[in-house]
Amino acid sequence: MSIKNRVAIITGAGRGVGRSTALLFAQQGAQVVLFSRTGSALTEVAAEITAAGGSALSIAGDVAREEDVLKLFEQVKEQYGRVDILVNCAGIVAIRPFLEMETELWDQVIATNLRGTFLCCREAFRIMSVQQQGVIINLSSLSGVKGVEKFPGLSAYNVSKSGVAGLTEILAVEGKPYNIRVSAVSPGAIATEMLRQAAPHLKAGMTPDELAEILLFLADDTGKMFSGSNIELFTNA
Secondary structure (H helix, E strand, O other), X not given: OOOOOOEEEEEOOOOHHHHHHHHHHHHOOOEEEEEEOOHHHHHHHHHHHHHOOOEEEEEEOOOOOHHHHHHHHHHHHHHHOOOOEEEEOOOOOOOOOHHHOXXXXXXXXXXXXXHHHHHHHHHHHHHHHHHOOEEEXXXXXHHHOOOOOOOOOOHHHHHHHHHXXXXXXXXXXXXXXXXXXXXXXXEOOEOOHHHHHHOOOOOEOEOHHHHXXXXXXXXXXXXHXXXXXXXXXXXXX
């Protein structure tokens, strides 16, 4: 696999899709950098990777905090000298009827899901543009896709994921001169704690491990034709 020995930053790597992606990328020989707010979860994932003979660096921080993201990329550049792949898996969900939506809660969801993706993409662009090479994969959602069924209480989440899809589209355009390819995946119901929190009535039709396989395909050179794409996955069982 062409992912071997590439430096891959994965946000939200402590659980769910981020964790599965980190484990799979490490298994395929990538130098994996784990990033999330929960250091203890990252330690467990890193230990699992190293026990299997892989390479992992864990860094705790919040994607919504610019200083944390700057430190993440500075540390990775100092240790590895490059960033080849960024997979933005970090995300949160909040359920609140729009009439009751607090500004603070709205800002929190947008900050993690959209601002966090922006911050990580920007720092990746700054390194990848010099390298003249890189891959960025963003996790959007069917919740942010026009015409797909929406569920009450998820206004902030829907808007944040729509924003991620829009950001992906323009970054693919701006990244092309630097050989940076950018794509998004918009899954439906994935068997994660976030789904159980946001929509417990939905039955997941895909596991985090299965989604990780798709992310691996996009990160590998075989996925190069998907730059600029937002791949919609109708995963409800």
